[in-house]
Amino acid sequence: TQTTRPQRMLAAVQKSATRGDPRSVVKAIDQFCRQKEWAMNVGDEKGCILDSVVTEVNPATVLELGTYCAYSTVRIASLLPPDAKLITLEFNPHNAAIARQVIAWAGLGDKIQLVEGPSGDWIPKMKEKFGIETFDLVFLDHWKDRYLPDTKLMEECGLLRKGSVLLADNVICPGTPDYLEYIRNSPRYKSQYFRSHLEYTKVEDGLEKSVFLG
Numbered sequence: 429t430q431t432t433r434p435q436r437m438l439a440a441v442q443k444s445a446t447r448g449d450p451r452s453v454v455k456a457i458d459q460f461c462r463q464k465e466w467a468m469n470v471g472d473e474k475g476c477i478l479d480s481v482v483t484e485v486n487p488a489t490v491l492e493l494g495t496y497c498a499y500s501t502v503r504i505a506s507l508l509p510p511d512a513k514l515i516t517l518e519f520n521p522h523n524a525a526i527a528r529q530v531i532a533w534a535g536l537g538d539k540i541q542l543v544e545g546p547s548g549d550w551i552p553k554m555k556e557k558f559g560i561e562t563f564d565l566v567f568l569d570h571w572k573d574r575y576l577p578d579t580k581l582m583e584e585c586g587l588l589r590k591g592s593v594l595l596a597d598n599v600i601c602p603g604t605p606d607y608l609e610y611i612r613n614s615p616r617y618k619s620q621y622f623r624s625h626l627e628y629t630k631v632e633d634g635l636e637k638s639v640f641l642g
């Protein structure tokens with residue numbers, strides 16, 4: 429029977445990456461997406477910007493919205509300090525099953541908690557379910573029409589503190605116009621746009637980094 433693209437991506441990781449070596453997992457996925465099939469990972473160009481923000485923030489708590497096949501999950505977790513925790517939310521059970529295996533291959537199972545289900549349901553439960561006070565860094569990479577409602581929800585649930593950093597993928601392509609409008613005009617955020625390209629293409633895209641001012 430026909431395999432899915434995430435299954436083929438996992439096979440590429442298991443074939444080409446070294447167990448327990450997160451950077452080799454990232455490299456194997458990028459190679460697969462450049463040489464074989466495009467996939468919606470943040471990719472290496474925007475990934476380098478992501479790396480610089482993660483190392484600058486040096487977060488103890490990270491929330492990722494939109495796991496997909498765990499490319500950015502592994503990329504972020506490989507840069508976290510020893511006791512840091514990353515919670516990642518995936519909506520699609522098939523993608524979640526693949527992501528768990530990619531995370532296991534990278535050897536990052538003890539840093540990463542993958543949660544399946546809609547962000548709207550899980551964000552209000554973060555404190556009670558995972559003992560999270562606030563998030564130091566949030567990477568938004570899920571459905572583009574959820575960025576704004578989920579940001580407002582995180583504010584309402586008190587999950588952001590003065591200095592929390594939101595980093596949003598795809599603000600140009602596919603685009604998140606309502607989120608950009610809100611975050612760039614809100615007095616509660618200081619925003620900065622990092623111009624780049626849609627993963628594995630020459631199409632313009634970028635990351636928006638926003639610091640919550642409290």
Ligand SMILES: O=C(NCCc1nnc(-c2ccc3[nH]cnc3c2)[nH]1)c1cc(-c2ccc(F)cc2)cc(O)c1O
Nearest residue numbers: 468494495496517518519546547569570571598601602
């Ligand atoms: O849709 C994307 N990413 C979303 C995956 C996801 N994985 N999990 C979720 C989730 C998780 C909890 C949720 N709770 C409620 N909705 C949820 C959705 N969403 C996406 C699409 C593109 C893209 C660009 C150009 C094209 F021509 C076609 C596609 C590029 C990208 O970098 C993306 O990130």
Ligand SMILES: [Mg+2]
Nearest residue numbers: 470569597598
């Ligand atoms: Mg993306």
